[in-house]
Amino acid sequence: MSDAGERDAPVLELRGVIKEFGQDPVTRVLDRIDLRIEHGEFAALVGPSGSGKSTLLNLLGLLDRPTAGELRVLGRDTATLDDAAITALRGRAIGFVFQFHHLLPALSAVENVMLPLVLAQGRTRASDRTAALEGLREVGLAARADERTTRLSGGQQQRVAIARALVGRPPLLLADEPTGNLDTQTADEIFELLREFNRRWRMAFLVVTHSPELAERCDRVITLVDGRVVGDRRPR
Amino acid sequence: MPVALFLALKFLREGKAASTLVIAAVGVGVSVIVFLSALIGGLQRSLIEKTLGTQAHVVVRPQEERPRPQLRPAPSEGVIVASREQRPAQRVRSIVGWQRTMAELAADPEVEAVTPVVTGPGFAVRGTASKSVAVLGIDPASYVRVVTVDTRLVAGALPRSGTEVAIGSELADDLGVEVGDKLRIQAAGGRTELFTIAGVFRLGNREVDARWVLVTLRAGQTLLDLVGGVSSLELRVRALFEADRTAARMTAHTGLVAESWMQLNAELLTALRSQGASSLLIQVFVVLAVTIGITSVLVVSVVQKRREIGILRAMGATRRRIAAVFLIQGGALGMMGSIVGVATGVGVATLFRRTAVDPRGQPLFPIEVEPSLVLVAVAIALGTGLIAALLPALRASRLDPAVAIRHE
Numbered sequence: 001m002s003d004a005g006e007r008d009a010p011v012l013e014l015r016g017v018i019k020e021f022g023q024d025p026v027t028r029v030l031d032r033i034d035l036r037i038e039h040g041e042f043a044a045l046v047g048p049s050g051s052g053k054s055t056l057l058n059l060l061g062l063l064d065r066p067t068a069g070e071l072r073v074l075g076r077d078t079a080t081l082d083d084a085a086i087t088a089l090r091g092r093a094i095g096f097v098f099q100f101h102h103l104l105p106a107l108s109a110v111e112n113v114m115l116p117l118v119l120a121q122g123r124t125r126a127s128d129r130t131a132a133l134e135g136l137r138e139v140g141l142a143a144r145a146d147e148r149t150t151r152l153s154g155g156q157q158q159r160v161a162i163a164r165a166l167v168g169r170p171p172l173l174l175a176d177e178p179t180g181n182l183d184t185q186t187a188d189e190i191f192e193l194l195r196e197f198n199r200r201w202r203m204a205f206l207v208v209t210h211s212p213e214l215a216e217r218c219d220r221v222i223t224l225v226d227g228r229v230v231g232d233r234r235p236r
Numbered sequence: 237m238p239v240a241l242f243l244a245l246k247f248l249r250e251g252k253a254a255s256t257l258v259i260a261a262v263g264v265g266v267s268v269i270v271f272l273s274a275l276i277g278g279l280q281r282s283l284i285e286k287t288l289g290t291q292a293h294v295v296v297r298p299q300e301e302r303p304r305p306q307l308r309p310a311p312s313e314g315v316i317v318a319s320r321e322q323r324p325a326q327r328v329r330s331i332v333g334w335q336r337t338m339a340e341l342a343a344d345p346e347v348e349a350v351t352p353v354v355t356g357p358g359f360a361v362r363g364t365a366s367k368s369v370a371v372l373g374i375d376p377a378s379y380v381r382v383v384t385v386d387t388r389l390v391a392g393a394l395p396r397s398g399t400e401v402a403i404g405s406e407l408a409d410d411l412g413v414e415v416g417d418k419l420r421i422q423a424a425g426g427r428t429e430l431f432t433i434a435g436v437f438r439l440g441n442r443e444v445d446a447r448w449v450l451v452t453l454r455a456g457q458t459l460l461d462l463v464g465g466v467s468s469l470e471l472r473v474r475a476l477f478e479a480d481r482t483a484a485r486m487t488a489h490t491g492l493v494a495e496s497w498m499q500l501n502a503e504l505l506t507a508l509r510s511q512g513a514s515s516l517l518i519q520v521f522v523v524l525a526v527t528i529g530i531t532s533v534l535v536v537s538v539v540q541k542r543r544e545i546g547i548l549r550a551m552g553a554t555r556r557r558i559a560a561v562f563l564i565q566g567g568a569l570g571m572m573g574s575i576v577g578v579a580t581g582v583g584v585a586t587l588f589r590r591t592a593v594d595p596r597g598q599p600l601f602p603i604e605v606e607p608s609l610v611l612v613a614v615a616i617a618l619g620t621g622l623i624a625a626l627l628p629a630l631r632a633s634r635l636d637p638a639v640a641i642r643h644e
């Protein structure tokens with residue numbers, strides 16, 4: 001598929017996606033999900049604990065495959081892709097931010113941010129560092145670039161994780177409770193940071209959150225209950 | 237820098253304590269290999285050198301006169317009954333046409349040097365003292381190219397004329413003689429000549445130093461009643477450990493008896509070989525221990541880094557790249573360990589050579605680290621590290637990113 005095709009197709013398109021775990025008994029965690037996310041959308045994914053939000057995000061992020069149904073990323077049917085192609089598509093198209101930020105403690109802040117670029121090219125280059133430093137500057141952490149990430153606060157670590165997710169300018173960013181373990185004020189700052197990047201680069205964001213207040217500030221709120229989409233509305 | 241190398245180095249640095257311990261362990265293992273190989277190699281070389289200091293690589297002699305069984309007519313077909321055997325009298329015999337044989341042998345590409353020798357038993361007489369000796373008539377110029385007596389002279393020189401003799405240091409002590417003294421030598425056949433002692437040598441073999449008496453070829457021939465003849469041709473060959481094959485070829489070619497140092501020192505060779513085998517066994521166990529050490533550290537690291545591996549996969553790292561990160565760690569641990577080990581091994585070997593010395597300051601153990609040994613040790617450690625990392629690398633590459641990343 002051509003680049004133009006990728007740009008025209010929705011970022012994500014799900015038809016009848018089912019995810020089951022276990023053999024006997026089989027647990028159906030996601031049940032016939034239909035969902036479409038366009039370029040530049042800023043959507044919240046909400047729902048009670050255990051409703052399948054993280055499971056859905058893993059599928060969308062190509063970290064796991066659906067049991068059944070169709071999952072298209074940038075118009076590509078992921079069922080037809082092999083492991084290497086999936087990895088390549090994931091590296092190019094999707095950025096991740098997790099609740100527990102998931103930085104590599106072996107690397108400094110700037111090295112963490114460089115990772116997606118370095119992994120995409122297969123080798124380190126001087127220009128990666130420049131791009132990563134720019135990313136850190138955008139999240140307000142340029143001064144801490146060469147520090148071990150373990151010495152940063154929770155909010156700062158999450159900022160590094162955001163810089164890392166955005167450095168390759170992927171068309172889709174998936175965030176699983178990115179503000180989950182932060183205090184209200186820091187959570188607010190992080191949320192605003194995401195919003196700002198969404199507006200600036202027209203990236204699509206899908207953010208899992210437990211905060212109704214934050215959800216109301218998104219363009220779209222998708223509600224998941226017991227593995228089913230029970231609500232999809234636009235607060236404003 | 238390739239990304240796998242970049243990450244491997246970062247991970248190694250992160251687990252500094254574990255990395256240091258493994259490198260130390262590999263270092264100990266490699267230093268044992270280096271030290272042991274240097275010691276055993278040195279010992280073997282010195283043993284061979286000592287043995288060959290007094291021996292030619294190959295000695296060509298005339299056919300033994302076989303004990304002649306007297307045959308009686310067979311009582312029934314196919315049965316031969318041997319009765320009385322007659323052993324010929326032991327006397328010095330010459331190689332027929334030795335000049336031609338010598339020229340042929342010298343032309344053999346395997347042969348480095350060949351020299352004619354006439355030998356026989358005799359007595360060295362000084363006043364009332366008399367010692368049983370082995371008389372060797374040699375051509376000094378070519379003889380020293382086969383047996384390096386010239387480098388082992390403790391006084392004087394090798395005989396230059398028919399009236400000069402060089403004797404072993406033990407014999408000189410036994411008889412209380414030194415360079416310049418007169419010595420009467422009586423051959424077993426009865427002939428007697430008076431010689432002047434031109435030199436005293438020490439070949440390091442007590443038996444040889446107490447019995448050998450070197451005279452010129454012509455003087456030996458006269459003394460041993462073998463004018464114009466030689467009792468053996470002695471050779472130095474190019475490939476030391478091919479000497480038995482070379483000798484066999486010469487036997488087939490000349491019809492004479494050719495014996496190599498390997499046949500004459502079969503016991504020594506067996507000892508050397510079993511020594512080599514046991515040192516190989518030790519090395520195998522060391523390599524095994526090193527492998528297990530590296531593997532266990534990396535397996536633990538893979539378990540500890542499950543989440544990070546998941547993140548790397550989420551960021552676009554392929555399975556192969558994840559495997560490479562751990563393979564490189566194994567190789568690097570082996571490599572660094574081997575460098576530490578080689579340095580330690582060489583250091584200990586040097587210390588050993590300096591401290592384990594006899595009163596004259598000569599090393600007791602001829603220990604020598606060859607450059608090839610260093611290369612082999614590094615290569616083995618590198619290979620071992622890679623092999624040790626195979627299993628952990630495979631496990632790491634098979635981690636399911638979704639499972640690895642799930643927060644508990």
Ligand SMILES: Nc1ncnc2c1ncn2[C@@H]1O[C@H](COP(=O)(O)OP(=O)(O)OP(=O)(O)O)[C@@H](O)[C@H]1O
Nearest residue numbers: 021022027029047048049050051052053054055056
């Ligand atoms: N690998 C798995 N094997 C078996 N069951 C799983 C697996 N992953 C998730 N589940 C189950 O699927 C259900 C949904 O889990 P999931 O983590 O997606 O919920 P969630 O909506 O993210 O919840 P939370 O808000 O607490 O994070 C849970 O009942 C969980 O136990």
Ligand SMILES: [Mg+2]
Nearest residue numbers: 053054055176
């Ligand atoms: Mg969750």
